[in-house]
Amino acid sequence: MNSERYEAEKTLDEVRLITGRTRVFAILADPIYHVKTPQTMNAVFDDQGLDCVLVPFHVAPAGLAALVGGLRRMQNFGGFIATVPHKTSMLDLCDEVSIAARHIGAVNCVRRENDGRLVGTMLDGIGFVEAMRSRGVDVAGMRVFLVGAGGASSAIAFGLADAGVRHITVSNRSAVRAVELAARLTAAYPSLSVSTDASDIGDHDLIVNGSTLGMLPSDADPIDFTCIHAKHLVADAIMEPSMTPLLRAARSKGCVVFPGKPMLDSQILLMARHMGALPVNQA
Structure with a gap:
């Protein structure tokens, strides 16, 4: 056997093969190009020696219900992660959702039971808070300025409230949705100070962009960047x-910044457990 053939066969042996026994998982998004979950989750599967694979599914909102209906019938399908813009829609497409998901009004992780039932939960808020803690930041007692009132923003808001922040200002392009999120926060956390008056950004400790503004070059800025000062912590x-426009602007002013990827890293094992790829008690 020559050396080139040996190296080729050795490489094939080291590659995890997808077979008819492989358990399939997915991430659902529109657009799909920006997602980092397949790389991160498949690295976990490799590390744990699991015969599982997670693949990206590009599905527009109009086709979401039909796709989910098909996934129910795939007997080698274990579950999926839902991201923009599907998190709120998934709430009504699941058969059962966690209390946290019901409060937040969105689902980002779904397990398919053997009988095809779909069980959803929301892990974005936990992931965000844990990502902050991994950088040595305890959000308890902070005043937070939050951009967005959709699925991710709502999850982050509830995660922050649960972690003991003192105040949350909700800023959203649709004032109605901002008021709705503020009302849900107040109902769940009566002692939390909540506002939808976004006129004063400066009087906050932490600025969080939970919206999609900044994903595309043509997007409007999520906030007025001139209001950022060096004492702000800024997360996206x-x-x-x-490095979104928000994070670049904040870093130029001397702020400590928090990119989005660590939020995914902090919840990836939680997602694997919820979807049944890993035992609930496995580290």
Whole structure:
């Protein structure tokens, strides 16, 4: 056997093969190009020696219900992660959702039971808080300025409230949705100070962009960048680009910044457990 053939066969042996026994998982998004979950989750599967694979599914909102209906019938399908813009829609497409998901009004991780039932939960908020903690930041007692009132923003808001922040200002292009999120926060956390008056950004400790603004070059700025000062902590839930216009502007002013990817890293094992790829008690 010559050396080139040996190296080729050795490489094939080292590649995890997808077979008819492989358990399939997915991430659902529109657009799909920016997602980082397949790389991160498949690295976990490799590390754990699991015969599983997670693949990206590009599905527009109009086709979401039909796709989910088909996934129910795939007997080698274990579950999926839902991201922009499908998190809120998934709430009504699941057969059962966690209390947290019901409060937040969105689902980002779904397990398919053997009988085809879909069980959803929401892990974005936990992931965000844990990502902050991994950088040595305890959000308890902070005043937070949150951009967005959709699925990711709502999850982050509830995660922050659960972690003990003192105040949350919700800023959203649709004032009605901002008021709705503020009302849900107040109902769940009566002692939390909540506002939808976004006129004063400066009087906050932490600025969080939970919206999609900044994903595309043509997007409007999520906030007025001139209001950022060096004492602000600034975080963005967007994965791609990793350094959004908001984070670049904040860094130029001397702020400590928090990109979106660590939020995914902090919840990836939780997702694998919820979908049944890993035992609930496995580290």
